[in-house]
Structures are given as structure tokens and as C-alpha cells.
Amino acid sequence: MVLIAAAVCTKSGKTIVSRQFVEMTKARIEGLLAAFPKLIPKGTQHTFVETDSVRYVYQPLERLYMLLITTRASNILEDLETLRLFARVIPEYCKSLEENEIAENAFSLIFAFDEIVALGYRESVNLSQIRTFVEMDSHEEKVYQAVRQTQEREAKNMMREKAKELQRQKLEAAKKGIKPTFGSSGGFGSSTGFTPTPTIGDVANQNNDAKPSYTTVPAQKPRGMKLGGKGKDVESFVDQLKSEGENVITQNKNSISQSGTKAPAIKTDIDDVHLRMEEKLIVRLGRDGGVQQFEILGLATLHIGDERWGRIRVQLDNQNTHGVQLQTHPNVDKELFKLRSQIGLKQPAKPFPLNTDVGVLKWRLQSTDDALIPLLINCWPSEAGDGSCDVNIEYELAHTQLELMDVNIIIPLPIGCSPVVGDCDGMYTHEAKRNQLVWNLPLIDAGTKTGSLEFNAPRAIPNDFFPLSVTFSSKSSYASIKITEVLLVDDDSPVKYSVETALYPDKYEVV
Structure with a gap:
């Protein structure tokens, strides 16, 4: 056409x-x-x-x-x-x-x-x-923006600390009877390194036109930035990420100190054999019930950081009962995977690529079965007699083996609407600029598998509160595909490894 x-x-x-x-x-x-x-x-x-x-x-x-x-x-x-x-x-x-x-x-x-x-x-x-x-959502752009905002915040904090330090030095100099002068070196004193300071005797002889005497004060060491030095803003940013539970990979550097010895290697948070199990969830539910779309896409990637562990096999334990379709990489031995649930190369003599994230296994599940939905959302808007709407929203965690963190249920609102919240499990935020009400739940698990939110919205109709969307993150696996061990090809000896699991919704909404 x-x-x-x-x-x-x-x-x-x-x-x-x-x-x-x-x-x-x-x-x-x-x-x-x-x-x-x-x-x-x-x-x-x-x-x-x-x-x-x-x-x-x-x-x-x-x-x-x-x-x-x-x-x-x-x-x-x-x-x-x-x-x-x-x-x-x-x-x-x-x-x-x-x-x-x-x-x-x-x-x-x-x-x-x-x-x-x-x-x-x-x-x-x-x-x-x-x-x-x-x-065009870019994970790298989000990381860059987060790093940039953190650096800007740390720079502002350093600026305030520097201003406080200068003010404190100024007050101390005033107490001692020293008149501070600001030189080009950035600290107290002139650029030549000496500051003329009147003594007590000078003050007493001022009325007698005596020739004043001076003492010399050595200039303070400039506190400018040092190229190649490890900034405190980077350290604090890394510490902040670690405190939030993020895995931070620190690159080892063979820096040479003044004595000529190498700096000790920095221990990373992942092992030389690292596997990442990532699952992306796409859910579209009808406001009156029923599943319009349900799809889960999974990907397992392998990262080898040391050539000694390049020739390995990964043992899987597939406990899935939902009929997930598995697909291995073309270079992976399919017979070995079918018979022993192991991921290994077709040519065992060749190693996996070094320092590269290699996708070795994919899985997929599509269905319209209500029983597969992990988090059920029920939204009941009803018109009141004064032209407003009473809205009741409930959630239920149907798969209690999952732990959903930082759950945000985003409810759209009419333009200019200010909702009145009556009852709320968790927290809520009214974002007036975006015309939406964000219901936040820090954790949903087997202990907090149900919750509700009730609010009244003036000058609204039931259709104003759709589509309702949900975001969250989880370290649980929906498909229940686990890594049990990693073995060397030569002698089947175990290899130390680390596993990272991530489950997140690409789109989760009620329309």
C-alpha cells in the first residue's frame, strides 16, 4: 500500500x-x-x-x-x-x-x-x-540525571560549609583584633603570603604618632581542588547508593602513591561470575474486571569478570507452574538445557565472553487469565449528589511470594481538582501540576497484602480517574526461575557467583 x-x-x-x-x-x-x-x-x-x-x-x-x-x-x-x-x-x-x-x-x-x-x-x-x-526511555539517562543532581546537591553543601568556615575565621580574627583581608589565594592574607597585623603596643601608641610595628603571619595553605584526588562528593554519592540497597560496582585502579607502592584493590559488591535475572511486566486491566493484556518478559544475563571462570555451566531450578516459554541463546547447548537444566556453550572448550553482559536465557508468558495477575487493583468511583465523586480504591497482592517495594498507584484527576482524602493505608501525595493523586505504599508483601484508599473529588465524573497506573520495584522473581549453582566444565567443581533479581512493570494500568 x-x-x-x-x-x-x-x-x-x-x-x-x-x-x-x-x-x-x-x-x-x-x-x-x-x-x-x-x-x-x-x-x-x-x-x-x-x-x-x-x-x-x-x-x-x-x-x-x-x-x-x-x-x-x-x-x-x-x-x-x-x-x-x-x-x-x-x-x-x-x-x-x-x-x-x-x-x-x-x-x-x-x-x-x-x-x-x-x-x-x-x-x-x-x-x-x-x-x-x-x-525513548533511557536507563542511562536516568542514571546520569541522578548522578548530576547528587553532584549539584553535594556542591551546594560544600559551598555552604566553605562559607561557614570563612565566616568563622572572620569572627576569630575579629576577636583577636586582626583585620582580615581577602587575597587572591582564596584564604586570609595577601597573595604574597604575609599579612600586616598591628600588635597591642601599636594600638597604644597610635595617639603618640609612634611608628607602628608589624608581625608576620604565614599564609594558610590554599584549599583548592586537587586533580586526581578522590572527591568527597563521589564518596558520599556512593555511600548514599549503598545505604539505599543499590549494588555499586567500583572500578579498581592501580594508582601509585608517593612511596611508590600500589594502592590496595577495592572490593566490589559482585563476584567475578555475576548473573542478572530481569523480568518486565506488562499488564492492562479493565475497570469493570477482566484482563485485557498480560505479558511477562524475562532475560538472564551472564557477566564474567575473570578469564579463569570463562568455561562454566549454570545450573537452573525451574519451579514455574504457569507455563512460561523458555528460549536459550543460539550458542547455548539446547540438549544440555533440556536434559539437565544447565546453561553451557555448544562448544565447551570455548569460554564465555569476558567483561560483557551476555544474554543466555529468555522467557515469556502471555495470557488473559485473572489468576496470573500479581497485584489486583479495584477502583470504584461513584457520583455524589453535589456534583463530586466518592472514590474507593483497593489493592490485593494475589501472589504472596512476591515482595513489591515503593509501590505507587497513580490516579489521574480533573484539572484544578483538590481531593479530600478520608482513609488511606500508606501515604499519599497530591501533585497539582500533574493533576494526579499518588498513593504510595513502601512495601506490599504477605503481611500487607491488602489496603484501601478513600477520597472525594469535587467537580468530577467517574471517567476522570482512568487510566490508573501502577509502578513498583521488586527483588523477587515472578517466574520462579532460580540459579542454584555454577560449575566448571572440566571437573564440575563449584564456582563462587552472585545473582541479582529484578522485577518491574513496563506498563501496569487499569483502563
């Missing part, structure tokens, strides 16, 4: 958003869009209409139309499939199908349209991939 343009327009013919995919003049596109409302046949159920040169494929969206303009030679079935994908994209970025909401999110919609069609041809993408491509 060749898709000329995609547009969202009103039923009266006003164009709100339009994206052109082939070279064509602006006047030509505007003429095609202006002619569309006049061509719609009345009293029919058709979703396309043709002219001598183009084909209009459209779908009603309440008071709007999602419109595609294609060539007459394009496949009508492919056109309709592409149209449905375009129509599904709009609710992803717009809370309502209103003209002003479409206009406010025009750029996000255009970016999403560009992911569907390139140079007039449909790309092989689904809704989840479009969402990922448009968001």
Missing part, C-alpha cells in the same frame, strides 16, 4: 492533526481533506470512499473521524488494518476524544504516526512497540 496522509478531523470537515507521508504540495493535501466531508455517503455503513485519484478510508471516533488517504491501487484490507492501528494510538496519548485534547497532544500523535508509516509504507509494529519507540 501507499499511504499519502493520515489525519484526525471533525465531522464538519475541520482538520485537527494531519501528517503527510509522501511528497505533495500543501494546497493539494488541504484540498483532499476539505473534499472528504462532502464525499461521505449518507445512510450507508461503508468506511471508505473513492475518487478518481485517491481513496479515503475512515473510522468514526465519537464526534471525530480518523482518516487515511491512500492510492486507489492499495490493498483495502491492509488499509483497514492500518486504520484500526491508527485509531488505537489516539486513546494512548489523549484522555478523551475531544478536539482540544487532540490538539494539545498533536506532536505525540505525529511521532506515533511516523512509527506506523514510513515513506508511505506500513511498518511492521504493534501498539506496544510504538509506545516504546515514542517514549
Whole structure:
């Protein structure tokens, strides 16, 4: 198919958003869009209409139309499939199908349209991939921003401490009768290293026009930054991360001291054989119950830090009962994995790559079974007689073997709404700038598997509180795939290893 343009327009013919995919003049596109409302046949159920040169494929969206303009030679079935994908994209970025909401999110919609069609041809993408491509979420950027904010905070603290120190030295000098002068060296005293200081006798002889005498005070050692030195801001940042339970990898440096000896190696928090079990959760629940989408994607990566442990096998214990589909890397011995649940290379004489995170195992599970949902969210908004809404939200941890940390349930609010919270398990924050209420629960486990939040929202309707989204982090494994031991290929002797497990939602919402 060749898709000329995609547009969202009103039923009266006003164009709100339009994206052109082939070279064509602006006047030509505007003429095609202006002619569309006049061509719609009345009293029919058709979703396309043709002219001598183009084909209009459209779908009603309440008071709007999602419109595609294609060539007459394009496949009508492919056109309709592409149209449905375009129509599904709009609710992803717009809370309502209103003209002003479409206009406010025009750029996000255009970016999403560009992911569907390139140079007039449909790309092989689904809704989840479009969402990922448009968001362009970068873990490295988040880490960089966190480091930068911490460094800025530490720099401000150091600046305040330096100001207090200068003020304290100034007060001490004033008590001793010394008039402080600020030289270019940054401390007290002139740049030459000496400060003229009047003695007690000088003060007594001032009225007698006696020649004053001076004592010399050696200049203080400048306290500037030292290149190559380990800054306190870096140390405090690392200590802060460790106190929050993060695994911090410190690079060993063979720095030479003044005596010519090497500095001792810094012990890291991970072993030379390190495995990371990462699971990403995608959940979409209906507000009236039912599972619209459930998908879990897992990845096991192996990192070898010493060439002595390159030729190893990893023993797994698969306790999963949900029917997770497992897939090993092409270089992993599949027969060994099937018979003994071990991850090893097809060619045992070759080692795993050194100092590289290698993906060795993937697993996946898709279903619409309610029993697979780890955290159930039940939101009950009901209209009150005064034009407000009473909202009751409950959560229940269905899989009690999981421990979910820093759980945030984000409830959207109407613009300008100030909710009145009556009962709350945990904590809550009203973010007025973002028009949302954030319900925070530090930990959800078997001991705190249920909880509720009740609040009243003035000037609201039940649809205002959806879609409701959930974020959390966990060191538990949903799939129950565990590493039991790591063995050398030659003699099956055990190797010391470390394991890191992470479970987090890529998207978890109630719509």
C-alpha cells in the first residue's frame, strides 16, 4: 500500500492533526481533506470512499473521524488494518476524544504516526512497540540525571560549609583584633603570603604618632581542588547508593602513591561470575474486571569478570507452574538445557565472553487469565449528589511470594481538582501540576497484602480517574526461575557467583 496522509478531523470537515507521508504540495493535501466531508455517503455503513485519484478510508471516533488517504491501487484490507492501528494510538496519548485534547497532544500523535508509516509504507509494529519507540526511555539517562543532581546537591553543601568556615575565621580574627583581608589565594592574607597585623603596643601608641610595628603571619595553605584526588562528593554519592540497597560496582585502579607502592584493590559488591535475572511486566486491566493484556518478559544475563571462570555451566531450578516459554541463546547447548537444566556453550572448550553482559536465557508468558495477575487493583468511583465523586480504591497482592517495594498507584484527576482524602493505608501525595493523586505504599508483601484508599473529588465524573497506573520495584522473581549453582566444565567443581533479581512493570494500568 501507499499511504499519502493520515489525519484526525471533525465531522464538519475541520482538520485537527494531519501528517503527510509522501511528497505533495500543501494546497493539494488541504484540498483532499476539505473534499472528504462532502464525499461521505449518507445512510450507508461503508468506511471508505473513492475518487478518481485517491481513496479515503475512515473510522468514526465519537464526534471525530480518523482518516487515511491512500492510492486507489492499495490493498483495502491492509488499509483497514492500518486504520484500526491508527485509531488505537489516539486513546494512548489523549484522555478523551475531544478536539482540544487532540490538539494539545498533536506532536505525540505525529511521532506515533511516523512509527506506523514510513515513506508511505506500513511498518511492521504493534501498539506496544510504538509506545516504546515514542517514549525513548533511557536507563542511562536516568542514571546520569541522578548522578548530576547528587553532584549539584553535594556542591551546594560544600559551598555552604566553605562559607561557614570563612565566616568563622572572620569572627576569630575579629576577636583577636586582626583585620582580615581577602587575597587572591582564596584564604586570609595577601597573595604574597604575609599579612600586616598591628600588635597591642601599636594600638597604644597610635595617639603618640609612634611608628607602628608589624608581625608576620604565614599564609594558610590554599584549599583548592586537587586533580586526581578522590572527591568527597563521589564518596558520599556512593555511600548514599549503598545505604539505599543499590549494588555499586567500583572500578579498581592501580594508582601509585608517593612511596611508590600500589594502592590496595577495592572490593566490589559482585563476584567475578555475576548473573542478572530481569523480568518486565506488562499488564492492562479493565475497570469493570477482566484482563485485557498480560505479558511477562524475562532475560538472564551472564557477566564474567575473570578469564579463569570463562568455561562454566549454570545450573537452573525451574519451579514455574504457569507455563512460561523458555528460549536459550543460539550458542547455548539446547540438549544440555533440556536434559539437565544447565546453561553451557555448544562448544565447551570455548569460554564465555569476558567483561560483557551476555544474554543466555529468555522467557515469556502471555495470557488473559485473572489468576496470573500479581497485584489486583479495584477502583470504584461513584457520583455524589453535589456534583463530586466518592472514590474507593483497593489493592490485593494475589501472589504472596512476591515482595513489591515503593509501590505507587497513580490516579489521574480533573484539572484544578483538590481531593479530600478520608482513609488511606500508606501515604499519599497530591501533585497539582500533574493533576494526579499518588498513593504510595513502601512495601506490599504477605503481611500487607491488602489496603484501601478513600477520597472525594469535587467537580468530577467517574471517567476522570482512568487510566490508573501502577509502578513498583521488586527483588523477587515472578517466574520462579532460580540459579542454584555454577560449575566448571572440566571437573564440575563449584564456582563462587552472585545473582541479582529484578522485577518491574513496563506498563501496569487499569483502563
